[in-house]
Amino acid sequence: MAFILVTVFIDVLGIGIIIPILPELVKDFVGGSTADAGRWYGIIAATYAATQFFFAPILGSLSDRFGRRPIILVSLFGRGVDYVIQGFAPSIWWLFVGRVIAGVMGASFTTSNAYIDDVSGPDNRARNFCLVGVALGLGFIFVPAFGGFLGEFHISLPFLGAAA
Numbered sequence: 001m002a003f004i005l006v007t008v009f010i011d012v013l014g015i016g017i018i019i020p021i022l023p024e025l026v027k028d029f030v031g032g033s034t035a036d037a038g039r040w041y042g043i044i045a046a047t048y049a050a051t052q053f054f055f056a057p058i059l060g061s062l063s064d065r066f067g068r069r070p071i072i073l074v075s076l077f078g079r080g081v082d083y084v085i086q087g088f089a090p091s092i093w094w095l096f097v098g099r100v101i102a103g104v105m106g107a108s109f110t111t112s113n114a115y116i117d118d119v120s121g122p123d124n125r126a127r128n129f130c131l132v133g134v135a136l137g138l139g140f141i142f143v144p145a146f147g148g149f150l151g152e153f154h155i156s157l158p159f160l161g162a163a164a
Helices: 002-018 022-029 034-066 068-087 092-106 108-119 125-153 157-163
Strands: none
Touching: 002 068, 002 108, 002 125, 002 157, 022 034, 022 092, 034 068, 034 092, 034 108, 068 092, 068 108, 068 157, 092 108, 108 125, 125 157
16 A cells, blocks of 8 residues: 555656646747647647546556556656656657656556555455545645746756656
């Protein structure tokens, strides 16, 4: 359980760090236009969500075949690579590619939930799923402020912090 809770927290940590910075980065890439930035941000966010939706069953099948832990670790590594790509993205298209990779690797939440189901008995399953909710909540409560703080120094720094 400790492994999976730390993993979920790390996953949310990466997402939370970039939340306050991603809209500004998109705006910089599209020439400072708020309307264009909103359009691109919507496309990027929808693509991220759709990619997660389509790849969750694939990662789930892979975790059934190769084991939960290896798939979760590969997913975390892929997220780190994704954040490096986004941190050094020279254009909106590279940022888009990074978010697609993040969507593929972000489907690890499904594998994490399957892992919890595997290691939990009927008497503590609900408690363990609640602990995952706590890890998610803590990540989304405390981490975006840190991302905003890092973004004050350089707009790409939160991505590199998420990769680390």
